[in-house]
Amino acid sequence: MNISDxxxxxxxxNSKFHNITSSAKVIFTCLVLTSIIISQSLIVQIAxxxxxxxxxxxxxxxxxxxxxxxxxxxxxxxxxxxxxxxGLDYSLYIMLKAVNAALTMILLxxxxxxxxxxxxxxxxxxxxxxxxxFMTYRSFFILLDRINSLLKAVKVKGGYHPLRVFLNIRTIxxxxxxxxxxxLDMSERMYKILELRGYSGKIPIEANMKIHKKDxxxxxxxxxxxxxxxxxxxxxx
Amino acid sequence: xxxxxxxxxxxxxxxxxxxxxxxxxxxxxxxxxxxxEKIKKLLPLTGIAAALMLIGMSVPLVIxxxxxxxxxxxxxxxxPKLGFVVVFxxxxxxxxxxxxxxxxxxxxxxxxxxEVFVGSMLFRLLGKKKKLLGVVFSxxxxxxxxxxxxxxxxxxxAGFENALPHTHLEHSHEHEEHIDHHEDHHEHSGELEESxxxxxxxxxxxxxxxxxxxxxxxxxETIVTSLIVMFFYKVRPSLIDSAxxxxxx
Numbered sequence: 001m002n003i004s005d006x007x008x009x010x011x012x013x014n015s016k017f018h019n020i021t022s023s024a025k026v027i028f029t030c031l032v033l034t035s036i037i038i039s040q041s042l043i044v045q046i047a048x049x050x051x052x053x054x055x056x057x058x059x060x061x062x063x064x065x066x067x068x069x070x071x072x073x074x075x076x077x078x079x080x081x082x083x084x085x086x087g088l089d090y091s092l093y094i095m096l097k098a099v100n101a102a103l104t105m106i107l108l109x110x111x112x113x114x115x116x117x118x119x120x121x122x123x124x125x126x127x128x129x130x131x132x133x134f135m136t137y138r139s140f141f142i143l144l145d146r147i148n149s150l151l152k153a154v155k156v157k158g159g160y161h162p163l164r165v166f167l168n169i170r171t172i173x174x175x176x177x178x179x180x181x182x183x184l185d186m187s188e189r190m191y192k193i194l195e196l197r198g199y200s201g202k203i204p205i206e207a208n209m210k211i212h213k214k215d216x217x218x219x220x221x222x223x224x225x226x227x228x229x230x231x232x233x234x235x236x237x
Numbered sequence: 238x239x240x241x242x243x244x245x246x247x248x249x250x251x252x253x254x255x256x257x258x259x260x261x262x263x264x265x266x267x268x269x270x271x272x273x274e275k276i277k278k279l280l281p282l283t284g285i286a287a288a289l290m291l292i293g294m295s296v297p298l299v300i301x302x303x304x305x306x307x308x309x310x311x312x313x314x315x316x317p318k319l320g321f322v323v324v325f326x327x328x329x330x331x332x333x334x335x336x337x338x339x340x341x342x343x344x345x346x347x348x349x350x351x352e353v354f355v356g357s358m359l360f361r362l363l364g365k366k367k368k369l370l371g372v373v374f375s376x377x378x379x380x381x382x383x384x385x386x387x388x389x390x391x392x393x394x395a396g397f398e399n400a401l402p403h404t405h406l407e408h409s410h411e412h413e414e415h416i417d418h419h420e421d422h423h424e425h426s427g428e429l430e431e432s433x434x435x436x437x438x439x440x441x442x443x444x445x446x447x448x449x450x451x452x453x454x455x456x457x458e459t460i461v462t463s464l465i466v467m468f469f470y471k472v473r474p475s476l477i478d479s480a481x482x483x484x485x486x
Contacts, residue, residue, distance in 0.1 A: 033339065128322060132280070132323060135287070136291070139284035139288035140291050180468055186281070186285065191280075
């Protein structure tokens with residue numbers, strides 16, 4: 001799955017969750033992330049996982065998208081195995097914390113076009129920070145796509161062989177060189193585009209962010225209920 | 238190289254909140270002092286440096302139990318100010334996808350930000366006349382400083398044995414004991430000795446293995462950074478010079 005797939009799902013996805021105003025979704029994400037961070041109970045983490053999976057269902061997101069959480073899951077499993085001497089519960093708690101955080105972020109980016117996410121961020125963060133976020137997001141996925149294409153080309157042209165180490169090293173060096181050249185060209189092209197469009201220290205990003213729909217209020221209430229529930233449990237325990 | 242992977246809930250509140258506040262303070266100062274023209278010129282390269290850093294930080298090296306950060310490279314390419322902003326952005330993106338906790342982003346930004354700052358300033362000082370030597374020297378010194386900072390932070394908050402590379406992924410274990418039982422120094426130092434003796438790398442173990450891992454890690458990061466910077470000099474010599482005003486000095 002690459003940026004075009006994520007963008008496609010975010011823009012053309014048709015569900016109640018997709019139709020909610022972006023600012024409501026960003027606030028909900030912050031509330032749920034805060035709940036994940038402050039919760040110190042395995043039960044709460046399991047409940048949050050259940051809630052997130054239900055929201056994936058509401059948003060009509062396929063398992064292919066939830067697969068994006070595999071990386072933090074694997075990372076957390078390794079972590080959990082290493083800390084298993086503290087007990088299975090603690091290991092599971094650590095793993096769920098990482099997976100839940102990732103699922104929350106994936107839910108946001110696959111139901112909200114990234115331009116709208118950055119538009120919400122631009123209301124609270126300094127312009128420079130938002131611009132750097134924007135450029136990083138674009139560049140990362142463009143470079144990742146480029147790496148994938150280069151690696152495919154290398155395999156098709158016989159530039160990779162499991163047993164020929166020196167051939168592989170030479171190929172990887174050439175791939176990196178090409179990638180850097182491509183990145184440089186991309187950077188120069190972006191600079192020209194910014195100059196042509198009169199960039200003056202802020203990339204203008206506009207989106208309709210007014211919270212007004214019934215579903216917006218429902219989602220915000222849900223986020224608040226989750227947070228209050230976690231805080232109450234936290235204090236009681 | 239020096240990148241803390243603690244999940245949320247390990248680092249105490251009195252450490253991570255001030256770290257976030259200091260980070261935001263520095264970012265606020267940067268946004269107020271950086272020249273608009275410089276941002277326009279370097280913004281596209283900033284995105285690319287951040288993307289390279291993201292890729293470097295998310296891919297484990299396997300042959301060494303650490304991973305690249307490419308922070309010094311970022312500092313050399315775009316300077317210390319934008320470099321610091323990039324470190325925060327990359328840290329936040331990684332944390333959002335489960336690579337370390339969100340509460341650790343402020344501390345990580347300060348630790349890796351120091352790497353960016355020291356590396357960039359040293360390169361500015363030494364790289365004008367002797368480029369390769371400048372890159373190598375600034376990378377090594379910056380890595381040693383940030384590594385020391387990371388070990389200090391991890392050691393203070395969760396015990397020094399958790400800062401060791403073989404426990405790279407297990408920073409959270411026994412955190413409660415480490416935070417609450419500072420008084421038990423003897424047991425603590427015994428644990429540290431035991432942890433060090435358990436480190437194995439290639440045919441070595443204990444302190445030798447630990448030093449080898451750090452040396453290999455620093456050497457690898459230095460080699461990669463030097464190769465990329467020299468490649469940039471070969472294909473676009475003006476790029477780095479303009480970021481450090483070498484042509485004007």
